[in-house]
Amino acid sequence: MPKTPLAFTLNDAETGIFVDDGQNLLEALRRGAGDLSPKYGCGQGTCGACTVLIDGVPHLSCLTLAEAVAGRRMDTTAGLAEGAELHPLQRAFMEGFAAQCGYCTPGMLMAAKALLAANPRPSREEVIEAISGNLCRCTGYEPIVTAILEAAAKLQGRAA
Amino acid sequence: MTEVRSFSTSAEAAGAEGAILGGGTLLMRQVNEAPQTVPRLIRITDPALREIRAEGDGHLIGAGVTMAQVIAHPDLAALAPVARSIGGPALRNMASVGGNLFAPHPYGDFTVALLALEAQVLWSDGRREEIERFLSARDTARGVVTGIWVPRIAPGALRYRKVSRTRPKGVSVMSIAAYLPNGGSAPRIAFGAMGPTPLRAKAAESALQGRGLTEESVTAAGAVCLQGLSPADDALASAWYRSEVAPVHLRRCLMGET
Numbered sequence A: 001m002p003k004t005p006l007a008f009t010l011n012d013a014e015t016g017i018f019v020d021d022g023q024n025l026l027e028a029l030r031r032g033a034g035d036l037s038p039k040y041g042c043g044q045g046t047c048g049a050c051t052v053l054i055d056g057v058p059h060l061s062c063l064t065l066a067e068a069v070a071g072r073r074m075d076t077t078a079g080l081a082e083g084a085e086l087h088p089l090q091r092a093f094m095e096g097f098a099a100q101c102g103y104c105t106p107g108m109l110m111a112a113k114a115l116l117a118a119n120p121r122p123s124r125e126e127v128i129e130a131i132s133g134n135l136c137r138c139t140g141y142e143p144i145v146t147a148i149l150e151a152a153a154k155l156q157g158r159a160a
Numbered sequence B: 001m002t003e004v005r006s007f008s009t010s011a012e013a014a015g016a017e018g019a020i021l022g023g024g025t026l027l028m029r030q031v032n033e034a035p036q037t038v039p040r041l042i043r044i045t046d047p048a049l050r051e052i053r054a055e056g057d058g059h060l061i062g063a064g065v066t067m068a069q070v071i072a073h074p075d076l077a078a079l080a081p082v083a084r085s086i087g088g089p090a091l092r093n094m095a096s097v098g099g100n101l102f103a104p105h106p107y108g109d110f111t112v113a114l115l116a117l118e119a120q121v122l123w124s125d126g127r128r129e130e131i132e133r134f135l136s137a138r139d140t141a142r143g144v145v146t147g148i149w150v151p152r153i154a155p156g157a158l159r160y161r162k163v164s165r166t167r168p169k170g171v172s173v174m175s176i177a178a179y180l181p182n183g184g185s186a187p188r189i190a191f192g193a194m195g196p197t198p199l200r201a202k203a204a205e206s207a208l209q210g211r212g213l214t215e216e217s218v219t220a221a222g223a224v225c226l227q228g229l230s231p232a233d234d235a236l237a238s239a240w241y242r243s244e245v246a247p248v249h250l251r252r253c254l255m256g257e258t
């Protein structure tokens, strides 16, 4: 099958890969670009584990045609930390035991990152709404919601 | 994948056995599960498809406009609760109005509201089709939908209710839209997930005609609301259950009860 070249920005890095006809973005990121942070949960849009940001906006990468992201900017969990320094969201998840098996975590972090960029001081209800497309089989969601609120408070403190 | 930059070429491309890609939330699912069943994908990048603009006494919504765009647009505030009822936030950044027109049971919640509004479907060859007619022939239709025209909606004139098992993200057991223009003298009611496509409940409309929303008129509408609908069994609910609860939810939708 013929391959198509595809160029985009992945976490600040100019990236070029080859994709198959009809290949989804999740597979292109994992197999083509070697970024294993977005997870494959269902391939049907129901779990949110594959959530990535395209030009800052959350998308389900398993249902996104890879070729459609040519020239655009992708953010994944792999780009959150700065060197050894975890992102405040990651730190809050770790300290608040918001990750158990961790499979949902990259999708949760991306949904949370987009929320805090648009709404730095969300209410609890707004956090719940923001992660309503992301399933977690382990935590019961409470620690995740709390961690996102903690991270928001930390980031606010830093900005002030 | 074939990329089409403007409508002058898209109609021909679509004719050549292709599947038009909207947000891909249904089509890419099919690609992932059974790629051999999906014809060549056609992706239209014409920016006109992503536009919302005033036209006549209403608005033209491009077929590629997403649910998130509808929610964010000040002129479409009456449709925002409908768009917000679809999937989760990431899905709403992808799911298009055009794709929703073609979404099979139990999907198509946005289209339920469009049906109550008597929206018009615009095709790339210039045809304008009443949405009810469009839906009746939808599953064999070919071509590119470029947009949908909706009338200007007075505050409070569109009532919408989605019944699902899980909130905020569940799929419809049923959805109901009631459009009550001109103070409600000639109401229009549409049901989703109560047949192969969204359907009008015309007997219920007649029961309300010229009577306003009173205890008696709403009860009368509930008593006949199943006429013309054909609910099916699925994993969410049986046809029997859907039929039993439809009058209750119609009442709640009309009366704005929660």
Ligand SMILES: Cc1cc2nc3c(=O)[nH]c(=O)nc-3n(C[C@H](O)[C@H](O)[C@H](O)COP(=O)(O)OP(=O)(O)OC[C@H]3O[C@@H](n4cnc5c(N)ncnc54)[C@H](O)[C@@H]3O)c2cc1C
Residues within 6 Å of the ligand: A044, A045, A046, B019, B020, B021, B022, B023, B024, B025, B026, B027, B028, B063, B064, B085, B086, B087, B088, B091, B094, B095, B096, B097, B098, B099, B100, B101, B102, B103, B106, B107, B108, B109, B110, B143, B144, B145, B146, B169, B170, B171, B172
């Ligand atoms: C997890 C999940 C939850 C969902 N929840 C809901 C829900 O609550 N309510 C609901 O209504 N739906 C729901 N859906 C279904 C779907 O996301 C929506 O119906 C959406 O609006 C479909 O639009 P799309 O742009 O993604 O369609 P696509 O998948 O891109 O296309 C769907 C069909 O429409 C055709 N098509 C698209 N655009 C055009 C065009 N311009 N001209 C001609 N044909 C076209 C395609 O060829 C295809 O056959 C859900 C889906 C998922 C995965």
Ligand code: FES
Residues within 6 Å of the ligand: A039, A040, A041, A042, A043, A044, A045, A046, A047, A048, A049, A050, A051, A060, A061, A062, A063
């Ligand atoms: S893998 Fe994409 S939503 Fe589950």
Ligand code: FES
Residues within 6 Å of the ligand: A098, A099, A100, A101, A102, A103, A104, A105, A135, A136, A137, A138, A139
């Ligand atoms: S931590 Fe296991 S699925 Fe969320």
